[in-house]
Every structure is written in structure tokens, then in C-alpha cells.
Amino acid sequence: METKERLRMTRGGKNLAMLGMGAILIALVATSISLVIYHNSGDIYLDRSRPGFLPDEEELELEEITEENFNFEKSGKITKEVLEGYLEHLETETKIIDSFENPFSLDTLSNERLGIPAE
Amino acid sequence: MFCQVFVNFQSVVAISETQKLAIIDNCEAIRENLKNVQKLDSRMRVFFGQHFEAILSKFIIPLNLRLVENSLSNTNLIENQNEFASKKTAFAADFISYQQELENLMMLDCKSNPEKFYEKIEVVRGKREIVFNDVARMKKLITKNMQLVEKMKAEV
Structure with a gap:
């Protein structure tokens, strides 16, 4: 057992x-x-x-500063003022995008930048 | 009867002896440089990805929905929206393709095979150019959207 x-x-x-x-x-x-x-x-x-x-600390701070919290309403009347508001905020957003100069620039991987002589 | 002859073409990028020696001598520095490029590019992708998404979801789409509601639907603005959405998807896919090639490049041994390394650099450059063009195109689409809205504002 x-x-x-x-x-x-x-x-x-x-x-x-x-x-x-x-x-x-x-x-x-x-x-x-x-x-x-x-x-x-x-x-x-x-x-x-x-x-x-x-992301680095400075990057996080920059992201907080540059965040555009505007949300264009999906419904409502369409007036000149409404469209002006749309353009104003989109302009701000565009400026934020343009603050990154020459994104994915072709120079970054050039021979010069990589330390490779031209010939 | 057809005879098929398969010829294997290998693309060869001609580099000079000076360039070869420079790649071998500066191998570590070049790798470090590429690592920094990879990190910066990743940061840029997130930055642009977020902002393009915001523009599409907070501006372009809601505007078109509101225009439809007001029976002011604009074909050009809808086309703009579709192209923007499509380009945004392409941007993500092209970036992935570029990063994959960059990673493959970084895995190559530049000391033992500088020719292959340089050949890969050319491939990566081509991929990066595609991403560069994607971003440029998206910016143009945003400008076009603003122009169309300006025109609409004048007519309202």
C-alpha cells in the first residue's frame, strides 16, 4: 500500500x-x-x-511645448471665420513641422559626412 | 525548344583605392556615424509620423466631414485627403525599408569588405532619398490643402 x-x-x-x-x-x-x-x-x-x-529629456520637453491640441470640429456651420480658424491652426502645425530643418537630408550619408574621400 | 540562359548580374560599385583605404581606416567612425544617423532618423520618423497623423485626423478629415454635412463637399479636398492618407502609409513603409537596409549596412564588416560596404551605402542612400521625397510630398499636400481652403474661404 x-x-x-x-x-x-x-x-x-x-x-x-x-x-x-x-x-x-x-x-x-x-x-x-x-x-x-x-x-x-x-x-x-x-x-x-x-x-x-x-527620447532624450530635451526632446520630451520640446514635444510638450510644440504639441498642437486643436481639433477641428466634425460638425457645425462652415463660415469664413471657421475656415480662418482652421487655417490659423494648420499654419501653426506647419510651422512646427518646418522647425525640423531638412528632414532625411541626402547630405547626411554623403561621402564627406561619412569620412570617405570623393575619389 | 527555347534555351534560357540565366545570367547573374552583380552590381559592382567601383571605388578607388583611396576610398577603400579610407573605409578600412575609418570603419569604426563610419559605423558610429551610421548609428547616430539611425537614432536621429528614428526620432524624425516619430516626429513627422505624429504630426502628419494629427494633421490628417484633426484637420483634413474633420474638415471634409463638416463640408459634407454643409453640402459643400469639395472633390479636390477629398482627393487631397486620400492622397495624404496614402502617402502617410507609404512614408511608414518606405521608412521601414530604409531602416532595414541601414541595419544590414551596419552589420557588414567594412574592414574586410569595403567594396561591398560602399555598395550597400549607395543602396541605403537610395532608400533614404525615397523617404526624403515622401516627406517633401506630404508637406506639399499640406500646402495644397491650405490653398484649397483659402479659395473656399473666399467663396463662402
Whole structure:
């Protein structure tokens, strides 16, 4: 009777260990697949929460200052004043965009900038 | 019977001996430079992505909806909206493509294979130019939107 009890417990212990290992294996496989998808889909390049790409403090301050909270109402009358307001706020937004001079400038990867002689 | 001959063309970017030596000597500095470019570009993408999204969702779309409500729907403004939305999606896709190439470039060993490294730089330059053009086009679309609204304002 005691031997049977001991046997049942050993088998139970083994099953538990196998369950644990199986769970870890599934977790590893699932994580690997999601990382591959994350990389291949290109989302990794849009994600700034990864190490080395987090925004700097000054950048966060600048984002707070330059945030335009205007929301043009989807419904209501259309008058000259309404359209003037639209243009005024869009102008502000445009100025914020233009504050980033020469975005993705072609010079950045020029030979000169990379330290490669012209010829 | 047709015989098909497959010829494998390998694009070869000719670089001079001076350039080759410069790439080998400055390999680490070039890599560091590229790392900084990658970081700055990521920052720019977020900046422009957020603002383009804001312009589309807080300005362009609501305006067109309101115009429809007032039976003042303008085909040019709707076309402008569609093109803006489409270009915004293209900008994200082109940026991903550019960053993938930049990452591939950074993984190359510039000391042992400077020719291949330089060839890859040319590819990355091409991809970056596409992104540059995307942003320029989006800015033009915003300007066009403002011009159309100005015209509408005069007619209201």
C-alpha cells in the first residue's frame, strides 16, 4: 500500500516536472515567434521604446511645448471665420513641422559626412 | 525548344583605392556615424509620423466631414485627403525599408569588405532619398490643402 502511494507520488512529481518543462518550452517558442514577427514586420523600426532609441529629456520637453491640441470640429456651420480658424491652426502645425530643418537630408550619408574621400 | 540562359548580374560599385583605404581606416567612425544617423532618423520618423497623423485626423478629415454635412463637399479636398492618407502609409513603409537596409549596412564588416560596404551605402542612400521625397510630398499636400481652403474661404 505504501509502495503504491510512493509510486503514485513519484509519477505525479514526474508529470508535474514535464508540465513545467512543456510550459517553458511553449513560452520560449511563442516568444521567439513573436520576436521574429516583430522584426520582420518592420515594427521594430517604428518602435522607440527599445534601448538606445528612447527620447532624450530635451526632446520630451520640446514635444510638450510644440504639441498642437486643436481639433477641428466634425460638425457645425462652415463660415469664413471657421475656415480662418482652421487655417490659423494648420499654419501653426506647419510651422512646427518646418522647425525640423531638412528632414532625411541626402547630405547626411554623403561621402564627406561619412569620412570617405570623393575619389 | 527555347534555351534560357540565366545570367547573374552583380552590381559592382567601383571605388578607388583611396576610398577603400579610407573605409578600412575609418570603419569604426563610419559605423558610429551610421548609428547616430539611425537614432536621429528614428526620432524624425516619430516626429513627422505624429504630426502628419494629427494633421490628417484633426484637420483634413474633420474638415471634409463638416463640408459634407454643409453640402459643400469639395472633390479636390477629398482627393487631397486620400492622397495624404496614402502617402502617410507609404512614408511608414518606405521608412521601414530604409531602416532595414541601414541595419544590414551596419552589420557588414567594412574592414574586410569595403567594396561591398560602399555598395550597400549607395543602396541605403537610395532608400533614404525615397523617404526624403515622401516627406517633401506630404508637406506639399499640406500646402495644397491650405490653398484649397483659402479659395473656399473666399467663396463662402
